[in-house]
Amino acid sequence: MNVRVQDLTKAFSTKAAPAVFQANFEAPSGGITTLLGPSGSGKTTILRIIAGLETADAGRVLVADEDITPVPVQKRGFGLVFQSFALFGHMTVRENVAFGLRTQRAPKDQIEARVGELLKLVQLEGHGDRYPGQLSGGQRQRVGFARALAPRPRLLLLDEPFGALDTRVRLELREWLRLLHEATHLTTILVTHDQEEALDLSDRIVVMDGGRIQQVGSPDEIYQSPSTPFVASFIGSANVLRGRVSAGYAQVASLSLDVPANTPDGTPVRAIVRPHDIRIERAGIEDSVLDRRTAAGRISRMVNLGAHVKLDLALTTGDAVTVHVARREYDSLGLVAGESVLVDLESARVFVEDYVI
Amino acid sequence: MADLAPARPAPSLPVSESDTLPTRRVKAKARTRPALRGSLLVRISLIALALAFLALVVLLPLAAVFAQALEKGVGAYLRAIRQPETMAAIRLTLLTALLVVPLNTVFGVAAAWLIAKYRFWGRNLLITLIDLPFSVSPVIAGLIFVLLFGSQGLCGQWLSDHDIKIVFATPGIVLATAFVTFPFVAREVLPALQAAGNAEEEAALVLGASGWRLFFRVTLPKIRWALIYGIILCNARAMGEFGAVSVVSGHIRGVTNTVPLQVEILYNEYDFVGAFAVASLLTLVALATLVVKKVAERFQNARNVEGWR
């Protein structure tokens, strides 16, 4: 059951910018598609439009090539899991899970069997007769999943489902969701601002900012080949160095980096390089070469973060750069604070302002 | 599948970082939610039904007060109010309010402070006692003072020996009114105090503030509007109290008649214009009270995100 969103636009007020502007993407059948972006980027709005809780001002939503825009929310047959759980507090867990089946007017024994099945799936078997108020956050959200899945929805919509949970529970449930998805292959659309979650779970990521889609692609594509500075800095950490084009090269810090041919001199550019993509070595070692992609600097601060060491560098041009060095490499290099080093910024991606390479 | 049941209930850590991000969870009022709106027909019928009920029970009587008062024109209206007995009644009512309201305010704030800021044995009992006048009929409220201070009452002999009159005189009226209206300030201030929390007071305490300074400079500004509304409401009830005062006052014209009692007298004498004219005065006080409430709400809402209602 694939989902296609076409030219979706929605504005909540005529004064502010639209919440969603001409969004286009496809969520492949049987996969997890993540809408990823900061708060206010429009991702939740799109999800709610797909669910039928909001109506778009323009554009349409197609599920299995059928335009569902005129279908009322009650009839869409989707499952929705809320960040705040939205469980019915006056009903038991069992009654919560059964709710969607009751509205379908399924026969009682079928309902009971299905509820039992789901409680087993979310590992809450003994808790059927308890009330949501008696459960922990993680347990409540599992009930939320069970309730959404009970009526066999054709599409699963998740609105920041782990956002209200403690970190450890969040990770556990993330893993649980991945396994669940592997078993059911239910088309899922997930909304989150947690990029680690997106990279971990998704088959496809839709990166959003300010109501517009920035990039659509697989986690690898998004990570390795970000198409805009926003995507580059939103996913994974990034160093941003600014400069201008001069003599046909982007002059950033003390580096000369490649730019597309015919880029006029004086155009502002941004070079983005990930902290763990920077190669670092001691200055003054014999055959180290200071070429157009290597810069010199001093270590201003060193922090041991367990798996890697974070080095804050001050380049000779004054720019600040952060480098992550794996533990092993760090040990073999034997660097100390204050030392002069050379950094190779070969893997920097250059973005010419206002449009994308 | 991995076993996911947490080893123990989720720890009560501060909730994850995403809670500190501004969320777009906006309450129903500010956003249109087409999926949840009932049909237009249902909405309109419900609104119409509600308004009809309100009109029949509240609005029509309200209008009747002014309609009847002005039936014979503004001149008759003003004359009715300027009658000497009526003026005496107004004076007595004002005097009563002037005595009762400040006393009940101080008590109400003290009691609310006690309940909100401390834990002690008898706290629940205190809460129940404060609500007591609400569930006691005003007639009984008057009766108990007659039983205490009346000539046949417990203290009756002692009082007549010392030639002190409480019942059938102003002091009795003041006491009975105080009884009936004392919950009002406490009940308005208490939720405001509870909603405002202790954090600011504790901060002031750590900075070395004394009790009074703490109260006047830190707490009072926070609950200002709830307090004002409580005082205004207490005032409206104090001026308008009928049942308790009726029992205690002895209905001595020109001496122990308050405005509500005067209304009754005029009405029973079939002086409808007079009765409604005098009644309209208190109605205006009541309407003013409602206006103050709306204003207070608006200001308090500007303070708290959720409002204190």
Place this chain on the structure above:
Amino acid sequence: MAGATNIAARPGWRPGPLPGFRPTLGFTLLYLSLVVLLPLAALILKSAGLSWGEFWTTVTSNRALAAYKLSFGGALLAGGINAVAGLLLSWVLVRYRFPGRDLVDAIIDLPLALPTAVAGIALTAIYAPTGTVGGFLEKHGVQVAFTWAGVVLAMVFVGLPFAVRTVQPVLMELGPELEEAAAVLGASRLRTFLRVILPVLIPPLLTGFALAFARAVGEYGSIVFISGNMPNHTEIVPLLIVTKLEQFQYQQATALAVVMLTGSLVTLLAVNLLHAWNRRWAGHG
């Protein structure tokens, strides 16, 4: 005020870090005693002076029984009407937007602020056979004023704010998410209302009912004008008490007052229990 003092119920016990506990407690207790406890004690004491036989005859006389029926029965009916009206008004005020909504919201408190005597004569003016609505109804053979219906009407008037203001905040807190969840799960608006929203509103509705009931039972001023005050027909218990007082039959008045007070205390207890139940209920979700 000195620093934090403590009144030790057990060693090391403190009422809290904020200063001023002892003076505040002292003042509060003093005031309470003078204005509330002492007079109530007088009532108890005086009623103790009655012989049991006398007490019983008074409180079970036909006239008294008719008055109980009217006061308590009428209050029950009025409470029920108020509960329904409270639900309706809260819903309309919280969920819908219409011109004048703020005004409506403010007007609901009028019965709280308006003197009962004024309410009494105003209601009579409208619903007596000479009044606007009363005249219309009389043509159709329905009498409101000077009957038990008038009594119930006045009781509905005074209880209305209680019924609305208990439900309204709960409804405001509810938020749209539960309904959205129900809608996505396929529930129609009616089903959502009956199964998701209404159950949450039952506790505050009951509290509102109880408060309105308690208010109506003891109400005097707004009823005595519209009821006509005919013994055994439209005489409420508070009026009966006043009549006995005017005839200087203090013993009988006291006896009746004790009955009323017992009823009030029972209601108060019920309200407190309801609140406790309400909190427990809210803890479930």
